[in-house]
Each structure stands twice: as structure tokens, then as C-alpha cells.
Amino acid sequence: MTYTLKMQNEKVPKFKNKNFLTLNDFSTEEILYMLDEAKELKQMQKAGKQHSFLQGKVLGMIFEKSSTRTRVSFEVGMLQLGGHAIFLSSRDIQLGRGETVGDTAKVLSRYVDGIMIRTFEHSKIEELANHADVPIINGLTDDHHPTQVMADLLTILEHKGKLEGLKVCYVGDGNNMAHSLIEGAVKVGMKIAVASPEGYAANEMIVQRAKKEAAKTGGEVILTNDPAEAASDADVIITDVWASMGQEEEQQERMKIFTPYQVNEKLCSYAKKDYLFLHCLPAHRGEEVTAEILDGKHSVVFDEAENRLHAQKAIMKLLMG
Structure with a gap:
């Protein structure tokens, strides 16, 4: 299993609008493709090459657990990709005041192009994904840290x-x-x-x-x-x-x-x-x-x-x- 997937004439996996909840949800080929993509983006960043692939896109970041690396890396990552990230703590959104996960997902889907959440119960991120119309990314749950x-x-x-x-x-x-x-x-x-x-x-x-x-x-x-x-x-x-x-x-x-x-x-x-x-x-x-x-x-x-x-x-x- 070599690190050359994108160099081969393989069919490119379809990722658009998929959720990233657990690694079990992805095939071997998809994981290797993502790693290859990460390598390319790292090389571009180190070389100072513009890589604004998400120009005009917005990521909503929900944090019910505090973080250093997760918040900074996602926020900086969106900036480097030409987009924007919005930090939403549990104290700032209605999810922490009794609004259902489903309603939160539906509302945020009208505003942002993707949602990253760092939370406790894994069932919450699954419910979010079930109701959202944009990709959901697991920034950490009690069960998974993909x-x-x-x-x-x-x-x-x-x-x-x-x-x-x-x-x-x-x-x-x-x-x-x-x-x-x-x-x-x-x-x-x-x-x-x-x-x-x-x-x-x-x-x-x-x-x-x-x-x-x-x-x-x-x-x-x-x-x-x-x-x-x-x-x-x-x-x-x-x-x-x-x-x-x-x-x-x-x-x-x-x-x-x-x-x-x-x-x-x-x-x-x-x-x-x-x-x-x-x-x-x-x-x-x-x-x-x-x-x-x-x-x-x-x-x-x-x-x-x-x-x-x-x-x-x-x-x-x-x-x-």
C-alpha cells in the first residue's frame, strides 16, 4: 500500500458533501487519498504558494469541549484555504439553552458551508449529521478522534x-x-x-x-x-x-x-x-x-x-x- 494514490490513474474518490465522523466510514483508498492531499497542501504552504481552494467558504466551529490545537488548526486552516471560520462555544449558541440538535443543524446549514463540532456524546454528532445539509466534521467526541x-x-x-x-x-x-x-x-x-x-x-x-x-x-x-x-x-x-x-x-x-x-x-x-x-x-x-x-x-x-x-x-x- 504505497503513498502514490494520486499519482496513479485511479478513479478519484467522491468526497464532496460527505461527513467526517469516524475513520470507519472511509475506505482504504479514501484515507490514502486524504493523506496525499494533506501532503500536497503542506508542500504548498511551506513553499508559500497560494491555495485558496475554499475562497468565500465559511466553517462553523461548535465547541462544547475546550481546545487549543483543534480550534487554532481549523481556524488557521480555513484562513490558509481562503475561507473563514466562526467560533461558537456552547455558551454562545442556543444549543446550550435547549434548542434541539436538529434545529441547530438546519439553521446553521443556511449560513455556513461546513460544521466542525467538538463535543461529548458521539450520538450528538450523528444527530447533527442527520439534520444538516452541509458536511459535518468530528473535531472530537467521547468515542472518536478521527x-x-x-x-x-x-x-x-x-x-x-x-x-x-x-x-x-x-x-x-x-x-x-x-x-x-x-x-x-x-x-x-x-x-x-x-x-x-x-x-x-x-x-x-x-x-x-x-x-x-x-x-x-x-x-x-x-x-x-x-x-x-x-x-x-x-x-x-x-x-x-x-x-x-x-x-x-x-x-x-x-x-x-x-x-x-x-x-x-x-x-x-x-x-x-x-x-x-x-x-x-x-x-x-x-x-x-x-x-x-x-x-x-x-x-x-x-x-x-x-x-x-x-x-x-x-x-x-x-x-x-
Whole structure:
């Protein structure tokens, strides 16, 4: 599975007006095409070339969860693509005052060309998509974080030159990052091993669905309680915070449970010598990852953070262009 899809005389996938809710909604070819698009847009931006593919377009950005990277990358991305972005917090819109999701979707569809939402329940974004007449982009829900994983795949591709056949190790909570990593990895033929404490495993339905997909792509999904097993011969090691937004009350309990799952030098010694370390950020040094790893030579977390911009620009261009 090579990174040359757009160079080939393949039929171009149809993205216009599609929603971007989970990576499971897209084929292998579509994901590779989006990555190729992201690479091209990144090259154009670095070269200072104008790329106003969304001239005059407007993205509505609904934030029910706060954010640094998501807000800035989407807002800057729309600006670089020639469009505009409108920030809408839950305090600013009627959705937070009792208006139905369906009514909000119908109204915003009359004003904007696309909607990005960062929210809690995944069912809310599905309802938004059911009622909207413009593309809906998932900026994060409690169950999925697909834009982040597109940035992760782009980063791995840049540093490794391929995706297919690589082993990804994810250590930590079986949360939205774990779910989207599982879905994205199997779509591009990667092997993913997820190590979580008992009771914190990834959603079984998502895992089983991914295993069926892996049978078609040559990927593999492994769930374990042993971080060393997951990290063994890994090309990439990824982790996330132990308590996500909305789980602050569980912080102390989770600290005790997840301490054996810290990404440190000992754990990373099981990986390949040229492994990459990724983290979606913000990171808590000394908790889920040590400073030596996060700031070390294997870490590409700031390349990864930058690639949110380029991956999301590709998604917006293809859906809204």
C-alpha cells in the first residue's frame, strides 16, 4: 500500500458533501487519498504558494469541549484555504439553552458551508449529521478522534515512508484516541496492539468491526493488559492522558491504576531501535509519559501537532470544496 494514490490513474474518490465522523466510514483508498492531499497542501504552504481552494467558504466551529490545537488548526486552516471560520462555544449558541440538535443543524446549514463540532456524546454528532445539509466534521467526541489520527498517520508516513506492515503500540485508556487509532491503523494495513488496564479496554464493538476490516487489509488488532507485549518490536508508540476531559474526578484513582502503563525508557526498550513516539497533546510529563521520552530523539509530537493543520485542511478541502 504505497503513498502514490494520486499519482496513479485511479478513479478519484467522491468526497464532496460527505461527513467526517469516524475513520470507519472511509475506505482504504479514501484515507490514502486524504493523506496525499494533506501532503500536497503542506508542500504548498511551506513553499508559500497560494491555495485558496475554499475562497468565500465559511466553517462553523461548535465547541462544547475546550481546545487549543483543534480550534487554532481549523481556524488557521480555513484562513490558509481562503475561507473563514466562526467560533461558537456552547455558551454562545442556543444549543446550550435547549434548542434541539436538529434545529441547530438546519439553521446553521443556511449560513455556513461546513460544521466542525467538538463535543461529548458521539450520538450528538450523528444527530447533527442527520439534520444538516452541509458536511459535518468530528473535531472530537467521547468515542472518536478521527482528525487527530489522520494527523498521526501523516506523521508516521513522513518519518517512516510507509504505513502498511508497521506495528503501532498504544498504551493507556481505551478511549476515543484508541478507537480512532484502531480504525485508522487497520484501514491502512497496520498492526495495532493496545495495552490497557483491566476494565479500561477499547469498545468491543469497535474492536470486532476493526478485526473484520483487518482481515481484508492485512492489518491486525491485538488487545492486551501487558504494555511490554504491546510495545514489543513496535515501530510507533502512542499514549494519551490518563484522565480525559470530563473525567477529572477520577484523576487520583486513575493515577494508581495507570501507573504501570507509563511510557518510559524501560517500556520503549521493547520497541524497535528507530521507534517513533506520538502523543496528541497536551501531555503530562511524569504521568502517562516521562520527560525523557516526550522530549527525546524519538519524539515527533510537535510534527504531529503541526500535521493537525495539514490533515484537517485536506479534509475540509475535499468535503467543502
